[in-house]
Amino acid sequence: MAENDADRVLALLWRHRNPPPGARTGRRPRLSVDAVVAAGVAIADAEGLEAASMAKVAARLGVGTMTLYTYVPSRTELLELMVDHVLGSRDLPGPGDSPPSDWRDRIHLYAQRTLDMYRAHPWLSRISTVRPPLGPGTFAEREFVLSTVAGAGLPIGRVNEAALAVTMLVTSAARQEGENVLLRRASGQSNDSWWAERSGFWEDWFDEEQHPTMTRVWHADGFGGGTEEQAAAAFTYGLRLLLEGIAREGAGPP
Incomplete structure (x- = not known):
């Protein structure tokens, strides 16, 4: 079955419980989804939601925008991840x-x-x-x-x-x-x-x-x-x- 948008974002949201197959094999990735989410939250906190674009998050992390898309498919998914991360921060x-x-x-x-x-x-x-x-x-x-x-x-x-x-x-x-x-x-x-x-x-x-x-x-x-x-x-x-x-x-x- 082809993966749809909901499947992709659910896998990202629950990434710590169900890491994708082969996630720990091969060369260590330069970034992590956690780092992308944290950067998005930091930008939104400081400059507002509109400022948290994929390009600006990529620049903050020192990578190209296309590299960022290999971790988070789009800004829509990024916002969902940011919101859920902040909700969880209430501990x-x-x-x-x-x-x-x-x-x-x-x-x-x-x-x-x-x-x-x-x-x-x-x-x-x-x-x-x-x-x-x-x-x-x-x-x-x-x-x-x-x-x-x-x-x-x-x-x-x-x-x-x-x-x-x-x-x-x-x-x-x-x-x-x-x-x-x-x-x-x-x-x-x-x-x-x-x-x-x-x-x-x-x-x-x-x-x-x-x-x-x-x-x-x-x-x-x-x-x-x-x-x-x-x-x-x-x-x-x-x-x-x-x-x-x-x-x-x-x-x-x-």
């Missing part, structure tokens, strides 16, 4: 490791490491999560979140739904963190500074009669703090409510 505890004993603490560990990951690699927020790379980084996350939520005592048929709810909330907040980093880099301006420049909007354009609830919240100091502080507080609030709901369902009927 989430796996089976046999010693994670926090309380399942809520495990979720908070996952959330914090995911937020930190997007801050360190903000280009991740430019890549869709709808079709994730089917590699060890992705599956380490899925196993960790599923096993954690299962520890809350949910019926096994509800574990995946709860795990997806947690992942969607955490990833959404983390992607916003990445977008904040990218915007600050591109504009040299914080979100609060951006809003301050538009402070005249509230006097000149905002209509209290058309926005009565916003006005009530404003007068109750419900928009206190900067925009990033508000986002962090909203995430903390939402995650707490979600975990409380999972805990209640896991406990069963009273």
